[in-house]
Amino acid sequence: ExxxxxxxxxxxxxxxxxxxxxGESGRWFVEPAIYYRAxxxxxxxxxxxxxxxxxxEIGAEIEAGRAIGRNSQLSFGLSRGRSxxxxxxxxxxxxxxxxxxxxxLAARWVTDTLxxxxxxSSGQRFALDLETYRPVLGGASDGQIARWTWDLAHSWGxxxxxxxxxxxxxxxxxxxxxAVNTLGGFTNLSGLGERQIVGDQLALARAVYYRRFGDMxxxxxxxxxxxxxxxAGNVWDARSDIGRDPILAGSIFVGLxxxxxxxxxxxGHDDQGNNALHxxxxxxxxx
Numbered sequence: 457e458x459x460x461x462x463x464x465x466x467x468x469x470x471x472x473x474x475x476x477x478x479g480e481s482g483r484w485f486v487e488p489a490i491y492y493r494a495x496x497x498x499x500x501x502x503x504x505x506x507x508x509x510x511x512x513e514i515g516a517e518i519e520a521g522r523a524i525g526r527n528s529q530l531s532f533g534l535s536r537g538r539s540x541x542x543x544x545x546x547x548x549x550x551x552x553x554x555x556x557x558x559x560x561l562a563a564r565w566v567t568d569t570l571x572x573x574x575x576x577s578s579g580q581r582f583a584l585d586l587e588t589y590r591p592v593l594g595g596a597s598d599g600q601i602a603r604w605t606w607d608l609a610h611s612w613g614x615x616x617x618x619x620x621x622x623x624x625x626x627x628x629x630x631x632x633x634x635a636v637n638t639l640g641g642f643t644n645l646s647g648l649g650e651r652q653i654v655g656d657q658l659a660l661a662r663a664v665y666y667r668r669f670g671d672m673x674x675x676x677x678x679x680x681x682x683x684x685x686x687x688a689g690n691v692w693d694a695r696s697d698i699g700r701d702p703i704l705a706g707s708i709f710v711g712l713x714x715x716x717x718x719x720x721x722x723x724g725h726d727d728q729g730n731n732a733l734h735x736x737x738x739x740x741x742x743x
Contacts, residue, residue, distance in 0.1 A: 457474070457475045457476075458472075458473075458474050458475075459472075459473050459474075459475060460472045460473075463493070465737075466495065466496060466650065467493065467494070467495045468493070468494045468495070469491065469492060469493035469494065470491065470492050470493075471489060471490075471491040471492075471493075472489065472490055472491070473487055473488065473489035473490075474487065474488055474489070475487045483522055483523045484520075484521070484522050484523075485520065485521060485522070485523075485531075486518065486519070486520045487518070487519045487520070488516070488517070488518045488519075489516065489517050489518070489519075490515070490516045491513075491514070491515060491516075491517075492512070492513070492514045493512065493513050494510060494511065494512035494513075495510075495511050495512075495651075496508055496509070496510055496511075496544065497509050497510075497511045497541075497636065497638070497651060497654070498649070498651065498652055498654075499546070499550070499654060500652075500653075505652070506546060506550070507543060507544075507545060507546025507547075507550045508543075508544045508545040508546065509541045509542060509543055509544060509546075510541070510542045510544050511539070511540070511541050511636070512539070512540045512541075512542075513537060513538070513539045513540070514537055514538055515535055515536060515537020515538070515558070516535070516536060516537060517533055517534065517535035517536075517537075518533060518534055518535075519531050519532070519533035519562075519564075520532060520533070521564075527567055527568055527569050528565070528566065528567040528568075529564075529565070529566050530563075530564070530565050531563070531564045532561070532562065532563050532564075533561070533562040533563075533564070534559075534560075534561055534562075534593075535558070535559065535560050535562065536557075536558070536559040536560075536593070536594055536595070537557070537558055537559075538555065538556070538557050538558070539555070539556045539557075539558055540553065540554070540555050540556075541553065541554045556595075556596050556597065557594065557595050557596050558589055558595040558596065558597050559589065559590070559593035559594040559595035559597075560587050560588060560589040560590070560593065560595065560597070560630075561587070561588050561590075561593070562585060562586065562587045562588075563585075563586045564583070564584070564585050564586075565582075565583070565584045566581070566582070566583045566584075567580075567581065567582045567583075568580075568581045568582075569581070570607070570609060570741075571609075573739050573741060574713060574717070574718045574739045574740065574741075575616070575666065575668075575679070575681065575711070575713055575718065575740060576607070576609035576616075576618060576740070576741070577609055577610075577611035577616050578609055578610065578611060579608075579609055580606070580607060580608040580609065581605070581606070581607045581741070582604070582605070582606045583603075583604065583605045583606075584602075584603070584604045585601075585602070585603045585604070586600070586601075586602050587600065587601045587602075587603075587630070587635075588600045588601075588630075589601075589630045589635075597629060597630050597635070598628055598629060598630075599626060599627055599628035599629045599630030599635070600626065600627045600628065600630060601624065601625070601626050601627075601630050601635055602624070602625045602626075603622075603623070603624045603625075604621075604622070604623050604624075605620070605621070605622045606620060606621050606622075607619070607620040607741055608620070614667050614668045614669075615665070615667050616665070616666050616667070616668070616681075617663065617664070617665050618663070618664040618665075618666075618740060619662070619663050619664075620660075620661070620662050620663075620664075620741075621659075621660065621661050621662075622658065622659070622660040622689075623658060623659045623660070624637040624657065624658040625657055625695060625698075626656045626657065627695075636654060637654065637655055637656065637657070637658040637691055638651035638652075638653065638654050638658075638691070639651075639652070639653050639658060639660060639689055639690070639691055640652030640653055641734065641736070642707065642709070642720055642722055642724070642734040642736040642742075643662055643664055643685045643687060643707060643740065644660060644662075644687065644689075644742075645660070645687055645689060645690075645703055645705045645724075645726060646685060646687060646705045646706060646707035646722065646723075646724025646725070646726070646732060646734065647703075647705045647706075647724045647725045647726025647728065647730035647731060647732055648703075648705070648724075648726065648730055648732060649732055653690070653691050654691060655690075655691025655692050655693055656691075656692070656693050656694075657691065657692040657693070657694070657695055657697070657698050658689070658690075658691045658692075659689050659690065659698060659699070659702075660687065660688070660689030661687070661688050661689060662685060662686065662687040662688075662689075663685065663686050663687075664683060664684075664685040664740060665683055665684055665685070666681040666682065666683030666711065666740075667681060667682050667683065668680070668681055669681070669682065678712060678713065678714060678715075679712070679713040680710065680711070680712055680713075681710065681711040681712075681713075682709075682710055682711075683708070683709050683710075683711065684706065684707065684708045684709070685706055685707045685709070686704075686705075686706045687704070687705045687706065687707075688702045688703070688704050688705070689702060689703060690702050690703050703726050703727065703728060704726060704727040705724060705725065705726035705727070706724065706725060706726075707722045707723060707724040707725075707734070708722060708723055709721060709722030709723070709734070710722070711740075717737060717738065718737065718738060718739055718740070719735075719736070719737055720734065720735070720736040720737075721733075721734070721735055721736075722734045722736070
């Protein structure tokens with residue numbers, strides 16, 4: 457199966473991948489891919505932006521693995537490519553441009569029983585990623601990253617509750633665009649703008665409530681939701697600082713499960729006095 461995806465907007469990207477199952481019952485798979493991705497990333501202290509970089513990455517990767525049971529998958533991958541950061545807004549001492557080749561190995565475990573990826577009402581999803589980047593593989597970086605996400609959905613009638621955690625820990629200097637850990641945006645510390653704070657370590661916990669409106673029995677209705685969220689988390693440079701000075705935030709929002717995908721309009725606030733308006737396209741499970 458050949459799959460292609462194009463992203464437009466604040467994040468620009470193109471990805472082409474070929475998924476090939478093999479073995480008895482097709483439970484094994486191999487998936488080579490090539491991709492390009494670029495994004496505007498603010499750099500600053502807290503909510504104060506001092507510079508903005510255009511991060512871009514072009515690379516190739518291959519992943520192979522096996523389905524475990526009905527809902528889980530274990531895979532291993534190799535990736536190589538080049539990262540680049542170009543200064544868009546800011547003055548020295550911020551460098552004008554930084555380039556870096558990267559090469560890494562990865563292991564990934566995913567268990568997913570959610571009934572819906574956009575507005576889930578039951579099930580859970582857990583993902584654990586372990587990545588290591590070494591010069592011996594052909595890159596300039598030397599470090600490791602561990603990331604995990606967990607989401608649990610429950611519903612009663614029109615009412616839905618989504619609980620989730622997200623964390624990232626780095627060792628040494630993994631570098632590269634993919635090693636950047638960010639928070640900020642809709643239900644990800646909603647008082648901040650998208651990806652407004654950056655750090656080597658990350659932790660986030662959140663609870664999102666949403667209630668569906670409209671006639672649930674109509675076949676061609678567009679589901680609409682009214683909801684609110686509570687979030688706590690931050691980013692840090694050192695592992696020893698993890699857990700210090702968490703930011704508490706929340707939001708209220710309306711959402712539409714449109715034929716073009718989920719659309720959210722919301723307002724966020726945090727305990728640092730920051731406020732933000734959000735118009736977001738994509739799943740509630742977005743990182």
